[in-house]
């Protein structure tokens with residue numbers, strides 16, 4: 001078939017499957033906190049590709065490292081040593097409580113690896129027949145069969161029965177419910193420290209500490225899904241570092257490659273040794289290009305003053321949002337950590353996101369009633385002022401019923 005008949009601009013059927021409800025915008029360029037569409041219209045991007053472009057769009061440090069790697073080797077299999085992989089694993093373990101890293105390509109794959117590691121740890125290291133992983137209501141852990149089964153939201157699971165067995169969904173932030181851990185005796189617990197997709201809900205410190213203490217006492221692996229909260233998003237490299245705990249497994253992706261696809265789990269030695277040669281793998285996982293992006297991203301974050309800046313600027317963002325809340329009664333609450341913020345609304349949030357696009361502002365929803373705000377970690381005060389102005393214009397046009 002000739003090329004021009006396969007993709008017709010007037011065809012009602014797109015050649016891309018309809019797994020996403022897309023906004024009517026085609027983005028073709030990005031730099032820092034801004035993106036441009038195919039008509040040349042500039043948007044302030046407070047989504048960061050859903051917590052992925054944490055250093056802003058096309059950051060110079062990552063671009064330079066990728067360009068250098070493009071000249072030498074794009075891909076080789078994991079049957080050989082890959083220097084960028086070694087370097088990135090070193091950076092991640094030096095800057096976390098973990099000892100070893102497994103590389104993959106996405107968040108869902110990172111959680112798949114964590115779930116597999118938990119089962120092998122329970123069965124091969126502890127010598128039990130345990131396989132259960134406790135997760136939490138409203139959680140989100142990915143779209144593969146195992147990770148959607150781990151996810152505590154029915155809407156993500158509908159139509160995919162039978163689910164992968166071995167998940168129990170506990171109520172989030174509920175101290176009393178933790179007593180049930182002794183009954184289930186799971187292999188692991190998997191949690192987000194701020195539930196992102198579920199509505200930007202931070203975990204309570206006291207609850208997390210109690211959970212960590214039970215896991216330690218019962219030798220249950222404590223696994224944190226830092227796919228959205230990691231890579232500086234909440235003001236520390238990983239969110240767990242603000243909770244006074246040391247997880248056994250940390251899953252990461254999104255911001256790790258600044259937009260280049262890469263995922264990973266970082267595990268403490270006791271858990272990591274459950275994976276031996278032949279037990280898990282990925283063709284692309286940790287390939288030279290992906291890990292070049294990771295090395296440039298993580299070295300920049302740990303060597304620069306960026307995390308201090310995130311902590312300062314997020315206080316400024318909070319103050320500005322609080323002022324908005326006083327003005328607009330449909331903002332019920334502001335929650336989140338660092339530069340992962342949610343505005344709990346009693347009005348249609350999808351409409352807000354759509355109207356914001358008309359004001360050249362990109363923001364997100366998180367569940368039915370939360371507007372999610374994810375500026376890049378490099379955001380400036382001036383850009384936050386611009387954001388507040390555009391958000392106010394959006395609110396005003398909604399109030400006027402436009």
Ligand SMILES: Cc1ncc(COP(=O)(O)O)c(C=O)c1O
Pocket residue numbers: 050106107108109111140141142143192196197225226227228253254
């Ligand atoms: C907390 C969390 N876990 C897992 C995932 C899945 O990541 P990916 O889309 O890269 O598979 C996401 C994605 O939004 C996430 O926010």
